[in-house]
Amino acid sequence: MLTLVTIALLAAMGMALIRAIKGPTVYDRILASNTFSTKTVLMISVLGFLTGESEVYLDIALMYALVGFIVTVAVLKVSEFGDLGQSRPDSGENRQ
Amino acid sequence: MIELINIVLLGLLVITALAAIRLHDLFAVTIMFGIYSLLAAAVFVVLDAVDxxxxxxxxxxxxxxxxxxATIGLVGRQEKPPSHRPLLPLxxxxVTGAALVYGTFxxxxxAAPDAPVQQHVAPRYLEQSPHEIGIPNVVTAVLASYRGYDTLGELTVIFTAGVGVLVLLGFRRRRSHMADSPEEES
Structure with a gap:
């Protein structure tokens, strides 16, 4: 059962990677990277159950989920505004 | 099973690295680097190096x-054409890679149990650290107690690097602040 799940996860990771490489638009790539981070979280959880010490691995999986969310927010912000907000608070460039 | 996971993950790593080299949109390259780090971390978990x-x-x-x-916000999204031929660096x-691979032979x-690295101080750490330190995880005991000064030095290096990067990234904004302030006073 776990073997089947692992193979399915690896296949899903491969397909997400193909979309990240080919993806014509930015949003395809963002979605692919988000899918990939979710698949990594699931992969680590499955590895925990494969090796039998699931509680350590579940902690790592939780941390991956948090980091993946932060990265997705940052990527979306850059794709919307062009940067992470370095030039926004003081409108110095507009005045020149 | 672990063999299959290792082979597939390492194959995906190679594909991701090649794609990061071939793509010219820096935004996509950043996303490929993120995927590369996720894959590398998964490989570390498979190797049982949880920390x-x-x-x-x-x-x-x-x-x-x-x-x-943040750097893309400063330099723009398109890769500039390279100004030199890649032949000599390649x-x-x-040559360096071949020398390193030759060295690994x-x-x-x-994970050979009779390797010198497993024979030197590792048995003593494994036997004594629960009594001496009282932390169940041996790796944490070694990093935080036996090699405490070493870890402190590493943290100093990382902190200095982080401060340097922050200074570089925040440079433009602070200068425009200083340029603005005389206008507001006058």
């Missing part, structure tokens, strides 16, 4: 991706 996987997740996936995105890298096989 390294933690570090890779926090630094590789989180902080370095965000730093690269030759240097291939003299090393004992991975």
């Amino acid at each position: 390294v996987a933690f570090t890779e997740a926090a630094v590789g996936v989180g902080i370095s991706t965000i730093l690269m995105l 030759v240097v890298v291939i 003299d090393m004992p096989p991975f």
